[in-house]
Amino acid sequence: MAVDDECKLKFLELKAKRNHRFIVFKIDEKIQQVAVEKVRGPEETYEDFANGLPADECRYAVYDFDFTTAENCQKSKIFFIAWAPDTSRVRSKMLYASSKD
Template identity: 35%
Template structure:
């Protein structure tokens, strides 16, 4: 099901900057005021994962991409782009429905995602949980 929500071209451009030019560490996406377009709400160069988590509100849905850097078991650094669908328990039902039905439009527009995380509570987006999923995909 599609909600008819479109992805703002700037959202894709900023994602390309994260993926190809490493200009951002993470990007937070949300809906514009009239809920017709997915826009960038924030981009950051902070490498502090806790700071990223603070940008996921406890009562509003968001999507995000995070350029995760981690050590491979055999040594060496690896990067994977993680896509988050954040739909917390405290969000309004209608917002959750619009976010769920709009997710695919954003996901299709962002080419190069390695891992997807569906989060409804903090433990599902905790660094340990995300690292485990990212490493499993190696």
């Protein structure tokens, strides 16, 4: 599975500059390539992210989660999410599962 250069570029921006809250990636089955579907800024919330995922299609996403530790330190973690709802096509679930690495 090929990965579009924009995917790598946007992820590096999120990782280094923290100028995105999340990035959603979609596999274009016709050309067998992972591409960026949407990018949202740091003002977005987790609810905005969760509500923006399709109810019947698979996606990959990267989410930058800000939190405060028990020692009152501000931290941030980047999570990779493989979204595969039960209502999506079996072929799509298999394609996303096999391409995750």
